[in-house]
Amino acid sequence: MLIELHLLQSFPVSNLNRDDLGQPKTALFGGHTRARISSQSLKRAVRNLLPQHGLDLSETGVRTKRLRDAAGALLKSAGRDEEQAKDIVQAGLESLGFGVDARGLTEYLLFVGHPAAKALAEYCDLNCDQLAKVVAAKKAAATKSAAKKAVADDEKKPRVVKSGKTKPDKTAIEAARRILDATRAADVALFGRMIADNKDFSVDAASQVAHALSTHAVTTEFDYYTAVDDFRPGDEPGADMIGTVDFNTACYYRYANLDLGQLTKNLASDADLVTRSAQAWLHAFIHAVPGGKQNSTAARTMPHTLLGVVRDNGAWNLANAYLQPVSGSADLMAASTERLIQHFQQLSTFYGTDSVRRTVFSAIDGHLPGVPENETALNVDDFVTRLVTATTS
Numbered sequence: 001m002l003i004e005l006h007l008l009q010s011f012p013v014s015n016l017n018r019d020d021l022g023q024p025k026t027a028l029f030g031g032h033t034r035a036r037i038s039s040q041s042l043k044r045a046v047r048n049l050l051p052q053h054g055l056d057l058s059e060t061g062v063r064t065k066r067l068r069d070a071a072g073a074l075l076k077s078a079g080r081d082e083e084q085a086k087d088i089v090q091a092g093l094e095s096l097g098f099g100v101d102a103r104g105l106t107e108y109l110l111f112v113g114h115p116a117a118k119a120l121a122e123y124c125d126l127n128c129d130q131l132a133k134v135v136a137a138k139k140a141a142a143t144k145s146a147a148k149k150a151v152a153d154d155e156k157k158p159r160v161v162k163s164g165k166t167k168p169d170k171t172a173i174e175a176a177r178r179i180l181d182a183t184r185a186a187d188v189a190l191f192g193r194m195i196a197d198n199k200d201f202s203v204d205a206a207s208q209v210a211h212a213l214s215t216h217a218v219t220t221e222f223d224y225y226t227a228v229d230d231f232r233p234g235d236e237p238g239a240d241m242i243g244t245v246d247f248n249t250a251c252y253y254r255y256a257n258l259d260l261g262q263l264t265k266n267l268a269s270d271a272d273l274v275t276r277s278a279q280a281w282l283h284a285f286i287h288a289v290p291g292g293k294q295n296s297t298a299a300r301t302m303p304h305t306l307l308g309v310v311r312d313n314g315a316w317n318l319a320n321a322y323l324q325p326v327s328g329s330a331d332l333m334a335a336s337t338e339r340l341i342q343h344f345q346q347l348s349t350f351y352g353t354d355s356v357r358r359t360v361f362s363a364i365d366g367h368l369p370g371v372p373e374n375e376t377a378l379n380v381d382d383f384v385t386r387l388v389t390a391t392t393s
Contacts, residue, residue, distance in 0.1 A: 001357075003258045003278065003387055005285055006307040006318055006344075008215070008336050010251040013223075014299035016290040017041040023220055023246040027213060030323040035214035035250035037290060042254070043209055045288035046281070047187045053283035054276045058114050061185035065105040068093055070117035072104075075125060084132075091131040091138070092124040096176040097168040097197045111193035113185035123175045176201065182266070186277040189266035190258070206263035207256060207281065208315075214250035215322040215336040221247055247297065251332050253340070254303070255317045256285055260391055275388065282308075282384045304365075305337045306383055307344065310358040310390040318343050334367055341370055358390035 015024045017037045027036040051057045064070070068089045075085035090100050099107040110116075124131060168176060180201045182188035192205030223246075226239035258281055260274065267273050286303055294300070309316075321343035322336070329335035341361070348356075361368050362377040377383035 001260045001391055002309075002311050002313070002315060003260065003282070003391065004307075004309040004311065004315060005254075005256050005258075005282065006309075006340065007254040007286065007303040008251060008305040008333065008340060009212075009254060009301060009303040010249075010333055011299045011301055012249055012297070013247050014249070014297045015245070015247045015293040016299065017292050018246070024248045026218065026220070027211065029213055029319075030325060032217040032325045033219070034216075034325070035218045035248050035252065037212040037252065037254075039209040039211050041290045041292070042212065042256075042285075042288055043191050045290050046284040047191070049284035049287055050187055050280045053280040053287075055186050055280045059184055059186050059273065059277075061111055061113055061182060061188040062116070063109050063111045065109055067106060067110055067112070067117060067120060068100060068104040071120040071124060074118060074121035078121075078125070084135075087135045088128060088131045089120065089124050091134045092120065092127065095127075095131065095134070095168060096123075096172050096179070099197075108196065110180075110195075111182070111188050112180055113182050113188065115181075115184075116179050119179040119181075123179065173198070183268040183270075184273070186267070186273065186280065189263055190277065190281060203266055204262060206260075206266055207258045210255040210317055210319065212252040212254040213319055213322065214325075215253050215339070216251060216326045216332060218248050218250050223247055245293070245296065247293075251326075251336055253319055253322060253336070254285075255319065257315050275392075278391065279384060279388055282387060283380075286380060286384075302364075304333050304363060305340065305368075306360075306362045306377075306380070307340060308358075308360045308383060308387045309356060310387055312355045312357065314355050316344070316347055318347075337363060337367060338369055341368065345370065357393075358386065360386045 015022075017025050019025050025036040025038060026033050028034070047060070050060050068086060071089045071092075072082070072086040075089065076082045080088075086104060090104060093100050093106065098110075101107070176198070177200075180195065182193070182203055188203055190205065190207045191209075192203045195201040222244045224244050225242070227241035229240040232240060258278060260278065263277060264271075264274050267277065286306065289300060307318075318340055321339040326332060326335045326339060359375050360377050360383055361371045361375055362380070362383045366376075368376060377386055
């Protein structure tokens with residue numbers, strides 16, 4: 001069973017998600033340049049909001065390269081020397097199959113539950129003597145390697161550098177499984193993770209998120225600004241800083257879906273956590289706004305039009321409603337809303353709705369032409385409640 005969420009949201013002057021040149025991201029769609037917000041940016045904004053919508057912080061995950069330092073701090077608080085604790089945890093991570101660089105950072109970001117650092121610290125504490133021997137051997141090898149390097153430099157011989165990562169045994173794999181357990185981390189269950197070293201620890205995402213696209217064509221604009229030094233003498237003309245900031249204004253179509261079957265699997269069939277995660281996902285996606293350039297634009301708007309669908313199978317992204325960009329309308333949002341409704345009804349007529357359990361529309365101004373009253377929610381709480389209820393009926 002899937003929940004689909006379709007949103008129309010208009011932003012004033014903003015640069016919510018910029019590219020490597022600092023410009024708002026765009027995409028060519030239907031032969032016209034559109035404003036774009038990446039799915040990664042939207043998911044980040046959603047993750048940050050989950051604890052505000054019914055989930056405890058302990059029921060969310062952490063994305064980090066600094067698991068060594070987090071676990072090392074726990075060992076230090078238990079009475080171990082700080083440097084020794086870090087060395088032991090680093091050896092522990094390497095014994096579990098994770099490469100760690102000289103700064104103590106893992107090779108890639110690990111998306112784990114909040115208890116991961118504690119579980120890693122317990123593993124390292126339990127195997128402290130063995131790991132301490134590994135640390136001592138590693139330091140001895142490093143000393144020996146430094147001596148060889150000096151000789152090699154003198155003789156101009158190439159030096160071979162070996163990785164500290166080792167292949168874990170069965171016991172270590174089980175320990176890694178406990179440390180990486182994410183069956184209580186809702187955002188890991190929602191958005192998935194990939195563990196390159198062991199795909200058995202990867203999690204298939206329960207939620208798919210599309211890049212948001214503007215319903216109309218856009219042109220990136222530039223804000224020319226100047227700044228004056230407050231201590232500048234009054235008789236000196238001109239500015240002390242001059243520059244430009246890129247921005248656009250756009251009405252976005254946003255789409256995401258949630259596979260409740262996959263979510264249930266990821267959360268070890270905890271019915272209560274699944275329901276609360278689905279509710280939090282809906283509320284968080286509706287309220288999510290990327291943080292790019294917000295201090296200078298304050299583009300904190302809310303979605304205007306909402307469409308939610310609960311279906312047994314299949315999925316419909318309605319972006320093709322805007323393949324031909326909306327233009328020439330005095331009310332861009334009204335025209336975009338009408339396009340959304342019309343396209344959904346066309347798909348429903350052509351492909352049928354046998355798999356659809358519930359359809360719920362809502363709009364701030366109530367402008368939903370052609371939508372039956374029994375499919376209209378009065379507010380966001382009513383909207384979410386109707387969708388969640390449909391998944392259990």
